[in-house]
Amino acid sequence: MSALLEVEKLAIAYGGHAVVKGVSFQIERGAAYGLIGESGCGKSSILRGLAGLHGYSGSARLDGQPLGELRGKTLARRVQMVFQDPYASLHPRKTVEQVLGEPLLIHRIGDVQRRVLAILDEVGLGAAFRFRYPHELSGGQRQRVAIARALILQPELLLLDEPTSALDVSVQAEVLNLLKRLLRERNLGYLLVSHDLAVVAHLCGHLGLMHQGRIIEALSAAQVRAGIAEQPYTREFFAASR
Numbered sequence: 001m002s003a004l005l006e007v008e009k010l011a012i013a014y015g016g017h018a019v020v021k022g023v024s025f026q027i028e029r030g031a032a033y034g035l036i037g038e039s040g041c042g043k044s045s046i047l048r049g050l051a052g053l054h055g056y057s058g059s060a061r062l063d064g065q066p067l068g069e070l071r072g073k074t075l076a077r078r079v080q081m082v083f084q085d086p087y088a089s090l091h092p093r094k095t096v097e098q099v100l101g102e103p104l105l106i107h108r109i110g111d112v113q114r115r116v117l118a119i120l121d122e123v124g125l126g127a128a129f130r131f132r133y134p135h136e137l138s139g140g141q142r143q144r145v146a147i148a149r150a151l152i153l154q155p156e157l158l159l160l161d162e163p164t165s166a167l168d169v170s171v172q173a174e175v176l177n178l179l180k181r182l183l184r185e186r187n188l189g190y191l192l193v194s195h196d197l198a199v200v201a202h203l204c205g206h207l208g209l210m211h212q213g214r215i216i217e218a219l220s221a222a223q224v225r226a227g228i229a230e231q232p233y234t235r236e237f238f239a240a241s242r
């Protein structure tokens with residue numbers, strides 16, 4: 001059986017300037033893979049490429065099928081993205097119910113109310129949250145709504161772009177634990193991008209440390225916890241993360 005996501009020699013350039021230079025990794029079902037590295041190393045570009053937001057060369061296959069063949073609605077059914085700032089990603093004048101119901105309406109999926117209530121429950125928000133607006137929610141609650149919106153179409157893969165870095169430290173752990181539970185319960189795959197080693201090691205079994213558009217070292221979470229690295233750059237990154 002093929003991996004959920006298989007990325008090979010992915011490369012991305014902006015106006016001829018290469019920012020991702022041949023990145024390869026794979027994600028199994030039920031597993032989270034992390035891409036870590038300092039700002040500007042190309043992490044978000046990889047997510048945006050996989051989400052169909054700009055072009056890339058190389059190959060990316062979802063369950064064996066080239067991602068480029070899945071466009072628009074089909075891609076949205078199978079791959080969803082969660083952004084760093086839940087406030088910016090939620091429409092200020094839409095209630096939680098409208099935000100969560102919208103993808104169902106677009107995809108002509110019925111039973112909207114039942115599905116909205118079920119997903120709110122799944123992300124740890126009660127039924128009363130349906131009627132709230134984003135400004136009536138805390139940062140953590142907003143990110144839970146963004147996660148619920150990403151999950152309501154029952155995708156197989158979530159692309160998570162710094163999903164906790166806009167949150168207070170205490171709330172970060174709650175949202176990470178929620179993501180961990182959902183990963184297990186739904187047998188999803190995650191591609192998590194972060195500059196925070198602790199966040200990635202908490203959620204991901206395997207990760208790639210990026211530098212200037214390349215994965216310079218592939219690591220397991222156990223290696224990260226033990227501080228074991230071959231590359232001098234990785235050891236520096238570890239030291240700076242302590």
Ligand SMILES: Nc1ncnc2c1ncn2[C@@H]1O[C@H](COP(=O)(O)OP(=O)(O)OP(=O)(O)O)[C@@H](O)[C@H]1O
Pocket residue numbers: 014019037038039040041042043044045046195
């Ligand atoms: N739309 C764009 N046009 C031109 N250059 C871009 C564009 N988006 C990103 N870049 C450049 O590509 C490089 C990689 O950016 P990217 O956002 O992928 O890095 P990152 O590792 O995710 O960093 P950050 O954590 O700051 O988002 C950076 O040098 C950035 O300035």
